Amino acid sequence: MPMKLSIDLDGLTWGQLFDFVDAARGADVNPAQMVGQVTDPNDPEARTVGLEATVADLTQRVAVFDHSTRLHYAQSLSHVLEEDGDARAELITLRDLRDGLLQ
DSSP, X not given: OOEEEEEEOTTOOHHHHHHHHHHHHHTTXXXXXXXXXEEOTTOTTOOEEEEEEEESOSOSOOOXXXXXXXXXXXXXXXXXHHTTTOOGGGHHHHHHHHHHHHO
């Protein structure tokens, strides 16, 4: 059953916008799909007040990480690679990453 992800533009922060995009990405939204715009039905000028994305299924278990978490994991993995695979300094982060992927 199709579902809609939506976000209100009033007071929107970059972090909330990133989380919205991450959720759409995690729900396997086609990157070429146009972003839906929500307008205020009581506004005669029909201003856009929100964004929405139609998703096929949110029950798929797709790991979604917010921007700062992805950056943290990428930095930890880079450190492991720079240390020729020695991951001892990043064990806590790697366990967190593993647990996030297995949720």
